[in-house]
Amino acid sequence: xxxxxxxxxxxxxxxxxxxxxxxxxxxxxxxxxxxxxxxxxxxxxxxxxxxxxxxxxxxxxxxxxxxxxxxxxxxxxxxxxxxxxxxxxxxxxxxxxxxxxxxxxxxxxxxxxxxxxxxxxxxxxxxxxxxxxxxxxxxxxxxxxxxxxxxxxxxxxxxxxxxxxxxxxxxxxxxxxxxxxxxxxxxxxxxxxxxxxxxxxxxxxxxxxxxxxxxxxxxxxxxxxxxxxxxxxxxxxxxxxxxxxxxxxxxxxxxxxxxxxxxxxxxxxxxxxxxxxxxxxxxxxxx
Numbered sequence: 001x002x003x004x005x006x007x008x009x010x011x012x013x014x015x016x017x018x019x020x021x022x023x024x025x026x027x028x029x030x031x032x033x034x035x036x037x038x039x040x041x042x043x044x045x046x047x048x049x050x051x052x053x054x055x056x057x058x059x060x061x062x063x064x065x066x067x068x069x070x071x072x073x074x075x076x077x078x079x080x081x082x083x084x085x086x087x088x089x090x091x092x093x094x095x096x097x098x099x100x101x102x103x104x105x106x107x108x109x110x111x112x113x114x115x116x117x118x119x120x121x122x123x124x125x126x127x128x129x130x131x132x133x134x135x136x137x138x139x140x141x142x143x144x145x146x147x148x149x150x151x152x153x154x155x156x157x158x159x160x161x162x163x164x165x166x167x168x169x170x171x172x173x174x175x176x177x178x179x180x181x182x183x184x185x186x187x188x189x190x191x192x193x194x195x196x197x198x199x200x201x202x203x204x205x206x207x208x209x210x211x212x213x214x215x216x217x218x219x220x221x222x223x224x225x226x227x228x229x230x231x232x233x234x235x236x237x238x239x240x241x242x243x244x245x246x247x248x249x250x251x252x253x254x255x256x257x258x259x260x261x262x263x264x265x266x267x268x269x270x271x272x273x274x275x276x277x278x279x280x281x282x283x284x285x286x287x
Contacts, residue, residue, distance in 0.1 A: 004058065008049040010034060014065055021069040022206070029074050030065070036078055037061040071206035084133040088159045094152045095216035097129035100273045101192055104247050104280055105133045107271060108190050111243040111282060116140040121181055121237060123191035123230055124148075126216065128156030128171065130190055135165045142168045143188075148175035149215065177233040189234035192247040193226035195219040223249055227256050231263035238285040245282040253278040 005013065011030045018026035035042045037060040038053075053061070064077050073096060075081045081090045083097045084105055090096055112118050118141045122131045125145035135141050145160070147153045150173050157171040196217045202209055208217070219225050227246065234244045244265065248256050253270035260268045265283030273279035 004052050004054070006049065007034065007038075007045055007051050007053065010053055010058075010061065011045070014061075017065060018069055021071070023068060023071070024205075029068050032074060032078060033064045033068060034061055036064065072211055073207040076211065081127070081129075083129040084137070086129075086133060086136060086163065088127050088129050088132065089155060089162070090127055091151075091155060092211065093149070093213050094155050095126040095213060097127055100275075100277075100279055101130065101247060102133075103271070103273055104190065104192060104245060105130060105137070107280055107282060108134060108188055108243075108245050109137065111245060111284075112138075112188060115187070117142075118187045119143060119185065120188035120190060121177070121186050122146070123177065123189070123226075123234075124193050124216075125156045125171065126152050126192075128159040128169075130192065131156070131169050131171075132160055132163050132165060134190070135160075135168050136163055144170045144172065144181060146172040146174040148173065149213070152216075176229065177237060181237055183236045184239055186237045187239060187242045189230070189237060189242070189244040190246070191226075191230050191234075193219065193230060195223045195226070195247070195249045195252060197221060197223040219249075222255075223252060224255055224259070227259045228263070231260050231265065235263045235265060235285055240285055240287055243282060243284045245280055248278060248281055250277040250279075253281060256281045257283075 014030035015027045018029055023029055031042050031045055035045055037057045067077050075090050075096045076092050080087050084102050120143035122145045125131055125147045131143055131145035153171055153173045160166055160169050194217050196219055198218050201217055257268045257270055260283040266286050268283035270278055271280040
């Protein structure tokens with residue numbers, strides 16, 4: 001092409017380029033990246049299709065396209081992710097929150113039966129999306145969010161601060177529940193722990209297997225390594241009547257349910273996501 005492309009032309013050419021490199025939904029990625037380079041929203045692009053792109057915009061766009069073609073996740077390039085209608089900063093080495101995890105937030109709210117002044121604790125907060133959403137949607141809730149990764153905890157703290165929730169959520173670096181939380185003082189324990197069997201990680205999408213933190217994915221040989229400790233310590237942390245809810249991988253519902261029952265939880269149930277896949281297990285501490 002002898003002239004600079006229009007917005008629409010650039011999107012169409014980029015879609016084909018990304019498709020050749022195995023990127024899923026290449027048109028979506030192309031549009032998001034061009035919107036980033038132009039400093040507008042993706043929807044605004046549709047009002048600017050005939051606009052000719054300048055060289056500075058094209059330079060940035062080409063660089064981002066090359067990164068996306070190398071299968072770097074779109075969210076890492078954009079530097080942000082939407083979760084429960086909230087925007088969270090995201091960066092490499094921190095797990096990207098998934099849309100299906102929004103159901104965990106929804107279930108946690110249901111388990112609290114609309115009660116006020118809930119105190120919660122989250123194991124493995126990552127970007128802070130779960131804790132941030134819980135507190136944003138429930139103004140009287142307070143909690144603790146921790147992660148063993150200092151990079152993740154720092155990002156979570158920044159995200160919690162950007163939401164104006166720093167006075168209600170304490171973010172900490174820890175590799176377990178011990179040392180900072182008193183037994184019997186929480187109403188809710190939530191977690192989306194690593195649950196991918198170690199041997200399966202290399203078979204995942206390149207965006208996941210090559211770029212996301214292995215520590216945030218690896219659930220040990222069977223994917224269940226973290227659940228016994230979460231269930232046992234979670235039970236101790238909860239007040240009578242409190243609840244625990246964890247995300248799981250498809251096919252893990254029976255095993256995780258048994259782990260919760262062994263730890264003393266009652267009313268244990270498995271929930272599926274909108275695709276019919278096993279996604280969450282929850283239980284209550286009665287006594």
